Amino acid sequence: MKLIGRAEDRLQIELAPREKDLLMQLLRLYPRIPSSYQPLSKAAEPEQSGQRLLDEALSEARSQNKNALQLLLADRKRLGQQGDHWRLHLTGGEVEWLLQVLNDIRVGSWIHLGSPELPLKVLNAQTAPDVWAMEIAGSFQMNLLEMLES
């Protein structure tokens, strides 16, 4: 995955076929963080209405992200094949949004593993899918961050 062009706010990203396939497989996992997972406060008696509103807002945001993700990935003008490679066209805002989606997959996979200390000491058939998703999402995140800062 590499940045091959930037014009104003638009980024042109090139993906090798294997990277494109990995990204597609990974994004199918979204959303990964369980709903009502994040508390608004650690206080013994948190404000209930605030917590409910937060849960609703996060749930709504994830639902919108999922729809937007499906539209983006189905749009051949945004993600299309060019020769042996794939080209992904995103605005800076969409890169930010994709970072959020990838981090949801990374953190959600870590939660599925039982929120362990990292690096994980035991890798087996049971933990491998979540470890895979966590690591691949992290790798794409770091690539995108580098692109934004380059």
Place this chain on the structure above:
Amino acid sequence: MAETATPEILPGAGQELETEVKSELEPGYLVICWNDPVNYMDYVTHVFQRVFGWPRKKAEFHMLQVHEQGKSVLARESLEKAEHYVHQLQKHSLHATMEREE
């Protein structure tokens, strides 16, 4: 003509309501980010810059505080603003909460 009933006002009741409203508007809520082993340091710095509009140096300072001390107080705000910031940070999957200032 029936008289309009005058509501009985208990001593101190208005004051209590006023105090409650005032306390929600005052910057008495702390926005805290907690350490976790999963969020990348670069990503946390980036999110702080985006959510608070901070320069990179300030964002890195708070990220390191989270990493080294387990948490960092990012803002001291009214209830509404603190909720807004926590929501933004949680949208990015950071471990953030708001706590009433002691």
